[in-house]
Amino acid sequence: MSHTNLTVYGATWCSDCKRAKKFLGEQRVHYNWVDVEQDAEGLALVERANNGKRIIPTIVFDDGSMLIEPSNAELAAKLGLQTRAKMDYYDLICIGGGPTSLTAALYGARDGLDVLVIERSGLGEQAGVTERLDNFPGFPDGIGGAEFADRLTLQARRFGVELLQAQEVTSLRSEEESHYVTTADGNTYGARAVLIATGSTYKRLGVPGEDDLIGAGVHFCATCDGPFYKGKQVAVIGGGNSAGEESLFLTRFVDKVTILARGDRLTASKVVIDKIEETPKVEVRYNTEVTALHGESKLSGISIRNRATGESEDLEPAGVFVFIGLTPNSGWLPPAIERDQYGFIVTTPTLETSVPGIFAAGDVRQGSTKQAASAAGEGATAALMIREYLKNV
Structure with missing residues (x-):
């Protein structure tokens, strides 16, 4: 990533500032926050950068360059994130970038498959923003969530997995033996098999304010x-x-x-x-x-x-x-993919969904244990089941 230390100038009431901060947090990019309503020097910098206008967020990067009211796509480009796939068709597309998806992806790529991972926020997902993993096998002293996510990402890249970040899948459809995903930027990618590993989201209180x-x-x-x-x-x-x-x-x-x-x-x-x-x-x-x-x-x-x-x-x-608590990130899926009353995806013992060739694993799946170790285990299992499926298509 080209920039890892930057300053966001904004205000607490600014919705674009909140969005930018959330995006940077998801990408695990360190930033300094300056509230221009509380910091006269910060306000002066914003006015100088915008010809006297108070436009926020104004983001100053470590090389001195700036972005003014950037979209998430502009931030992604500035940070050097890949948001467009290199090919149109793959053996396997993994939707989600947590331990489940990345484990399945590296297993698949190691077997010689062309694998694409698409993640809407930061690679590592919830594991990446967890302060510390103390119960993951192989780390007797624990490991920081960000370090764990970075290691898993590097391992996936080592085996040739293609990784898209800051890109959301908005739809999924099937035609004969192929499956197609469409991303928020309008691009469509096909694959012989798809793994849904979109995880879950923290529940909100649902109270006024x-x-x-x-x-x-x-x-x-x-x-x-x-x-x-x-x-x-x-x-x-x-x-x-x-x-x-x-x-x-x-x-x-x-x-x-x-x-x-x-x-x-x-x-x-x-x-x-x-x-x-x-x-x-x-x-x-x-x-x-x-x-x-x-x-x-x-x-x-x-x-x-x-x-x-x-x-x-x-x-x-x-x-x-x-x-x-958590809510499964499954609301975008087509009706053909069966879910339980809470929205978790129903799968067979082989982790296949109600649509042949589409698999689900990790926190989004009914019956998952919501633990990083089991998420990685389900990713490995899914990869092995997908390998068997692809032998016949």
């Missing part, structure tokens, strides 16, 4: 946004492993983390719970649900309700991090 405050005090990635709350107090919503692990990570920066759990106990693993109990910076409030988020340009407070007593209360954390 949430949509307007995402990226302006409401977050879903502690690794991406935790450093912005150095020395402050934040709230984490959820009671499972993700909520617990991200809360512990946040203590590196913040003065206090308050976990708001709906149940009367945490559902995280014993190891995570033990660490929370040993950490003075973390407080847990049980039987607590968030009923509203407040603020116009940025988060100013939250309303909570005790589910046991019915009592309501307002809190004023500097930021809120939401970890309440």
